[in-house]
Amino acid sequence: TRNVDVTLMPIDCELSSWSSWTTCDPCQKKRYRYAYLLRPSQFHGEPCNFSDKEVEDCVTNRPCRSQVRCEGFVCAQTGRCVNRRLLCNGDNDCGDQSDEANCRRIYKKCQHEMDQYWGIGSLASGINLFTNSLEGSVLDHRYYAGGCSPHYILNTRFRKPYNVESYTPQTQGKYEFTLKEYESYSDFEHNVIEKAASSSGFSFGFKIPGIFELGISRQSDRGKHYIRRTKRFSHTKSVFLHARSDLEVAHYKLKPRSLMLHYEFLQRVKRLPLEYSYGEYRDLFRDFGTHYITEAVLGGIYEYTLVMNKEAMERGDYTLNNVHACAKNDFKIGGAIEEVYVKLGVSIGKCRGILNEIKDRNKRDTMVEDLVVLVRGGASEHITTLAYQELPTADLMQEWGDAVQYNPAIIKIKVEPLYELVTATDFAYSSTVKQNMKQALEEFQKEVSSCHCAPCQGNGVPVLKGSRCDCICPVGSQGLACEVSYRKNIPTDGKWNCWSSWSSCSGGRKTRQRQCNNPPPQNGGSPCSGPASETLDCS
Secondary structure: OOEEOOOOOOEOOEEOOOOOOOOOOOOOOEEEEEOOEEEOEEOOOOOOOOOOEEEEEOOOOOOOOOOOOOOOEEOOOOOOEEOHHHOOOOOOOOOOOHHHOOOOOOOOOOOOOOEOOOOHHHHOEEEEOOOOEEEEEOEOOOOOOOOOOEEEEOOEEEEOOOOEEEEEEOOOOOOOOEEEEEOOHHHHHHHHHHHHHOOOOOOOOOOOOOOEEOOOOOOOHHHHHHHHHHHOOOOOOEEEEEEEEEEEEEEEEEOOOOOOEOHHHHHHHHOOOOOOOHHHHHHHHHHHOOEEEEEEEEEEEEEEEEEEEHHHHHHOOOOHHHHHHHHHHHHHHOOOOHHHHHHHOOOHHHHHHHHHHHHOOOOOOOOEEEEEEEEEOOOOHHHHHHHOOOOOOHHHHHHHHHHHHHOOEEEEEEEEEHHHHOOOOOOOOHHHHHHHHHHHHHHHHHHOOHHHOOOOOOOOEEEEEOOEEEEEOOOOEEOOOOOEEOOOOOOEOOOOOOOOOOOOOEOOEEEEEOOOOOOOOEOOOOOOOOOOEEEEEOO
């Protein structure tokens, strides 16, 4: 029978009262005010269907000094400043074609058609590190500044964008899987799921050193599917074999300075008020993300997790090592070769038994409880369909690798905060706008955290989307809060509440705390992982 633990009370969305109006901005001739999200709606509560910012026209006598001196040609619509030698060269250097208007002759720099680098459009996007999602373009990777030297990769001629320092192809290696065994769900979750689903756990002054793996977005269908399939095995007697193969197609590096910004981002930053108003800066982060990509690894990741029933394995006299050996060697040799299995100490019959169970895993009382697959890069319905049916074969991996070459995903990145793109080259009052963006980023991180959501039942995962919270329910649970389940007294893992505000600066240090009570661990669930307090230097 189904177990319904709780009676859900709808939670209505609640915004703060309005901030006071700013003074009249001398350049925009507007004034601004905003409201914060205090509480998201949840469980069919009333949504916030009204705006969280307001703008109105105003009059001021204060002078506007917003123009940055341009020594070249000022583009008609985008306001971009380009060198006059780029006029009438056949390229859309302005982004609005005004550099190619009224030309008596076009002096084309490029005599041959050239392709764009694979995945280059995504690399020009801003990225929201709190959701792991790519947003609007902040850089213009279709701007070449007249450069026309071809870059050959696999006999294809590419044209290098002005902003790019290097784009280096990587030679394809063998499709090797790294396999790891986990004897409990908590080990598997900590080592695999948390790393795959989040980079927003960073405690950072928004400067993130080094290159790190780009996690999957919990707001994406793929991310939700992965969490639903794996979460249902929390606090069960299951064991996990996780396999992963990485394929690198190219390494990308951005120039360190003098970047050409995308004209839409340029215009949006120019329209920001000089007096701080969080609402306008928040909208910039919503539309263009919080950071931009300075380095990246392009390619694909093919990973699968075999979930095995521990008791059924013991009855069949199998160990996790046996499963590991069979999975690894079935892929490597593309079929059963008796000698290989004898060396491994596993009979050919045993391996065939496991591999057959993977295909028949929807039957009851099988040893293989699930095969959960996550493929990044080489997007193809055909490949995805095959991937969910059985363990990867050599042929499937070759097909996937070929698709990744032309449709790579961004798998690792190095980033800088978006405010680092605000320089005196492009913007008057750049230091003021930059400081405002820094302040807004701290406020934005607080406002978009899912810690504002009420707890989901049965280890469901809360996700804040806009001003509404949803629960991603493990397979086997359903309902707005995952409250309907066939399992009784499920151990509930603890989750953190929101961070407190920073303390005032004392002795060059400031601190903040959070509590593991959203929900607290129940019925033998795991405690929260990570620190309950943080300390930073301050002045």
